[in-house]
Amino acid sequence: MSQLDRAALSARAGQLAGELGARGVDLVALTFVDNSGIARTKAVPLARFAAAAAWGVGASNSFDFFGFNDEIVPGEHSLGPVGDLRLHPDLDAVTVLAAQPGWAWAPVTKYDQEGAPHPQDQRGLALKATARLAERGYTALLSFELEWVVTAEDSPDDLGGVRGPAYGFARLSRHAAYLRAIVSTLDAQGVGVEQIHPEYAAGQFELSVAAADPVRAADVAVLARETIRVVSEQHGLRASFTPKFAPSGVGNGGHVHVSVWEGERNLFAGGDGPFGLTSAAAAFAGGILRRLPALLAIGAPSVVSYLRLEPHHWAGVYQGWGLENRETPLRLIRGVAGNRDTAANLEVKCFDLTANPYLVVAALLAAGLGGVDERAGLPEPVDVDPGVLTEAERQARGLTRLPQSLTESVVAFEADAVLTGAFGAELATTLMELRRAEIELFAGTSAKEITETMRWTH
Incomplete structure (x- = not known):
């Protein structure tokens, strides 16, 4: 989606949060896979899930430049410590983690702070290819x-x-x-x-x-x-x-x-x-x-x-x-x-x-x-x-x-x-x-x- 419908995302995530809470979920792990193939994560309490869906969770642009060893590689398009991306969970993919009581999981798509797709978002690229x-x-x-x-x-x-x-x-x-x-x-x-x-x-x-x-x-x-x-x-x-x-x-x-x-x-x-x-x-x-x-x-x-x-x-x-x-x-x-x-x-x-x-x-x-x-x-x-x-x-x-x-x-x-x-x-x-x-x-x-x-x- 090129434009985020924040109200709809919040309403849908709020309903999901109620369902997740009934299943004992307290926290949601949000993951993306970086350019070195490492799954990185941020997590939000269930009470913040609707806000995370609507407004995203902040993440540095520098994650695009993480090596496998967590070293940040300088690059032509790197902004260093400057800038912020927003991680938006895919609400259709939310999954209760059966081996980790109290946790759910969702993959994210990355947007900038204006709501535009991030050009280095790997999952977004797969969506575009599909x-x-x-x-x-x-x-x-x-x-x-x-x-x-x-x-x-x-x-x-x-x-x-x-x-x-x-x-x-x-x-x-x-x-x-x-x-x-x-x-x-x-x-x-x-x-x-x-x-x-x-x-x-x-x-x-x-x-x-x-x-x-x-x-x-x-x-x-x-x-x-x-x-x-x-x-x-x-x-x-x-x-x-x-x-x-x-x-x-x-x-x-x-x-x-x-x-x-x-x-x-x-x-x-x-x-x-x-x-x-x-x-x-x-x-x-x-x-x-x-x-x-x-x-x-x-x-x-x-x-x-x-x-x-x-x-x-x-x-x-x-x-x-x-x-x-x-x-x-x-x-x-x-x-x-x-x-x-x-x-x-x-x-x-x-x-x-x-x-x-x-x-x-x-x-x-x-x-x-x-x-x-x-x-x-x-x-x-x-x-x-x-x-x-x-x-x-x-x-x-x-x-x-x-x-x-x-x-x-x-x-x-x-x-x-x-x-x-x-x-x-x-x-x-x-x-x-x-x-x-x-x-x-x-x-x-x-x-x-x-x-x-x-x-x-x-």
Whole structure:
């Protein structure tokens, strides 16, 4: 909304406050995710919730320039200590926190003091990208997969405390109460859990949630991660979503699933293209594929991200796509026969959870629409692990290696007019300033030092 209807917001929030109070809520946590992928928060007592909805809660502009380590990075658009933004909770997303008695939660959208949208508001950008998709006659469904590792709280650097083989029932059984608590808590908060299971790496688990409207999907990613963090602590565990807990191992991904719809029709099924793709879905996927190097600056935005992006780790490091190919960064999922009209989607495997999910939403939708505008096509699908091919064979198939460093991704992002245009000059500039500050911070450091520094940040 470009103009805030303060009276309507106050009335609606006042009604919600009554409902929340009846459920024992005393405080509401208001969150936003910054440009370094960290969820930041302010909280208001329930008695102040209506005023917060109408007039916002103050927050410094400097949050746009926070690094992962809480250092404020100087930037072209920084006002330093000067200025103020207003955080307005999304009243449709207010959620009572089942594992934190007395608390509710809501994501916020940022406005300036005149009531105009803040140009660096990440959630606002995702809302705008979703609206732009709708203007073209399309909708999208997205979901984020969350992978994390847990350690014993009294041994936070040791994965040995969470024993059991990869995907093993023994690991699930050992932590059955913990996993049950996560699912029941999320269920009570309105999050549709599709699957939860032990993953490949030591101490690792994965959660899949139901697909939703793009902005709702990003909200759920934030809520689910913070819920996992809280429930882990209540069970004597500590959760880390870092892409690489230690230099060895496969690391944590943050895969994104996306499907595009025209009315009630899923454009990733029932078409005349490869594996049932429609021409619009192929163009959308082609736009993402050709922009993957630039998209990594948004979806794999940290120096530690590139320690995870290795061949044979199911992270997808060669620029290609394939049907159910877990070694391509874009994996087409058809679903089982008889269910493809609803199940077919595209999985982006090269992203991780240091990313801001709202920026991921905005970037993927912009890249996909860019492909539609360009009538982008898809190359031949890849039906093998690209890593087992010779370099000559990869070149013949057009399978180039994705960026192997954050520096390469930053260069690719800045050269992409579609993405920088969608993000706007101010936000695009600030994001890359933060990326370069992190690159400089870790210059000359070892993989061990990087993983240890980033281990408990995300």
